[in-house]
Amino acid sequence: MEPSQGGGASDRDLMARLAAGDREALAPLMERHYPRLYRIALSYLRNPDDALDTVQETFVKAFQNANRWDGSVEAGPWLSRVAINQSIDRWRRIRRRQATFTPLAPGDHEAALADGALDPDARVHGRELRDRLATALGRLPERQRAVVILRHYQEMTLEEIADALGMKLGTVKSSLHRALGRLRTGLQRGLES
Amino acid sequence: MILAHLLLRRRVALLAAGVLDGRERDEMRAHVDSCSRCRREYDELRAVVGALEADPLRSAEPEIPVSVLIDRVEQRLDRVATSRPKRAHGWRVALPAAAAAVLAFVLLGTELLPRRGPEPVAPTPVPAAALPSEVLDRLERNLAREQAARYLSEAQDVLLAVSATEADCLREEDRLDVGEAPDRSRQLLARRALLVEGRPEAVASAQAVLDDVELALREVADLPSCVRRRDVERLRQDIDRRQLHMRIRLMTRELEG
Ligand SMILES: [Zn+2]
Numbered sequence: 001m002e003p004s005q006g007g008g009a010s011d012r013d014l015m016a017r018l019a020a021g022d023r024e025a026l027a028p029l030m031e032r033h034y035p036r037l038y039r040i041a042l043s044y045l046r047n048p049d050d051a052l053d054t055v056q057e058t059f060v061k062a063f064q065n066a067n068r069w070d071g072s073v074e075a076g077p078w079l080s081r082v083a084i085n086q087s088i089d090r091w092r093r094i095r096r097r098q099a100t101f102t103p104l105a106p107g108d109h110e111a112a113l114a115d116g117a118l119d120p121d122a123r124v125h126g127r128e129l130r131d132r133l134a135t136a137l138g139r140l141p142e143r144q145r146a147v148v149i150l151r152h153y154q155e156m157t158l159e160e161i162a163d164a165l166g167m168k169l170g171t172v173k174s175s176l177h178r179a180l181g182r183l184r185t186g187l188q189r190g191l192e193s
Numbered sequence: 194m195i196l197a198h199l200l201l202r203r204r205v206a207l208l209a210a211g212v213l214d215g216r217e218r219d220e221m222r223a224h225v226d227s228c229s230r231c232r233r234e235y236d237e238l239r240a241v242v243g244a245l246e247a248d249p250l251r252s253a254e255p256e257i258p259v260s261v262l263i264d265r266v267e268q269r270l271d272r273v274a275t276s277r278p279k280r281a282h283g284w285r286v287a288l289p290a291a292a293a294a295v296l297a298f299v300l301l302g303t304e305l306l307p308r309r310g311p312e313p314v315a316p317t318p319v320p321a322a323a324l325p326s327e328v329l330d331r332l333e334r335n336l337a338r339e340q341a342a343r344y345l346s347e348a349q350d351v352l353l354a355v356s357a358t359e360a361d362c363l364r365e366e367d368r369l370d371v372g373e374a375p376d377r378s379r380q381l382l383a384r385r386a387l388l389v390e391g392r393p394e395a396v397a398s399a400q401a402v403l404d405d406v407e408l409a410l411r412e413v414a415d416l417p418s419c420v421r422r423r424d425v426e427r428l429r430q431d432i433d434r435r436q437l438h439m440r441i442r443l444m445t446r447e448l449e450g
Contacts, residue, residue, distance in 0.1 A: 026266065034262060039250065043251065046250070051255075052257060133244060151212070152210070153251055176210055180242070
């Protein structure tokens with residue numbers, strides 16, 4: 001295999017080749033988009049193995065479904081869409097599997113907004129922050145979490161998010177609003193405990 | 194005033210999330226600056242956004258190089274490409290041409306197996322006298338048994354590979370890499386249905402082993418490629434409890450005659 005093949009071609013050219021069934025176009029696309037898609041999957045799933053498997057599946061799906069790419073979006077957002085949807089799929093499977101070992105505490109997903117304030121000056125770093133975020137993000141409904149990841153880890157616009165998740169713009173806005181509220185509650189709990 | 198603030202809340206959140214622009218953003222900023230309640234809401238949500246933006250995972254680098262990922266994806270695509278047509282036609286396609294001709298002859302030319310549906314458009318049948326029916330019967334029986342034996346020994350390879358795996362997943366503790374075992378299990382399960390479709394009575398003595406192997410393969414087929422150590426352990430115990438490896442060995446020998 002020659003990973004550098006197609007190195008000079010644009011994403012658009014590569015996607016067009018992929019859509020025509022040219023597998024050689026896959027490697028250069030992977031070289032360009034692998035780290036970014038990995039970060040989408042990792043921030044969603046919070047586990048490197050799951051993230052790697054998900055990126056792998058993302059590229060397999062990308063090749064298999066490339067003929068549906070109609071050129072109206074760029075390769076990057078199109079791949080992001082595949083990656084976030086693969087992440088959601090994988091999360092569902094993980095949860096089904098985990099359900100037999102560690103049932104979720106009742107009410108976890110129905111956390112009401114707390115009145116207490118999250119101290120903006122609370123300085124948490126590195127692993128501690130990561131763990132606290134993992135817990136708080138893990139309590140979000142899967143699509144709210146996807147909205148947060150695409151917005152705050154990928155800096156996507158609301159329109160791009162709506163497109164990636166097949167949601168209406170208004171639904172994306174209210175999802176983001178609710179998700180931030182729930183995250184505030186989740187992070188406060190983390191600080192109190 | 195309270196209702197108005199409920200309606201404002203979403204826009205405060207969107208301002209904190211940085212997704213408002215133009216006049217809407219300027220108006221909300223002005224309001225937040227002049228309203229203590231919205232100011233507090235805004236500050237808290239900004240702290241949440243700040244925490245998200247400080248998440249170390251935002252800048253995480255993949256632990257395996259892209260070349261390895263490319264290889265893995267290529268392998269997956271190869272497997273998909275080769276397993277698809279096989280699945281559609283089943284193992285009969287893989288039979289040697291002569292044996293397949295014999296099978297066709299048996300199906301069309303004798304009453305050994307019940308005919309189903311409308312009369313097939315028959316290729317010119319070989320005269321029934323060409324081979325005695327008991328010879329054909331034996332040939333067909335042996336083929337079915339050989340297929341079952343091969344299936345069982347391939348299944349055993351997969352189960353052994355899973356049980357014996359000690360390969361850690363990418364330095365992640367307590368997780369084992371079971372590689373292609375789930376994919377191979379799925380391929381085997383697709384063949385399983387065709388084993389009994391062919392000549393069920395020829396492999397009747399293997400039924401119990403085939404059923405237990407099928408259960409074990411289904412477990413493996415459902416695994417992700419990276420599995421918790423305790424899940425592998427549970428599977429291993431289950432296989433041991435059913436004495437599956439020993440039974441497969443004995444049955445394979447019996448089927449191969
Ligand atoms: Zn206000």
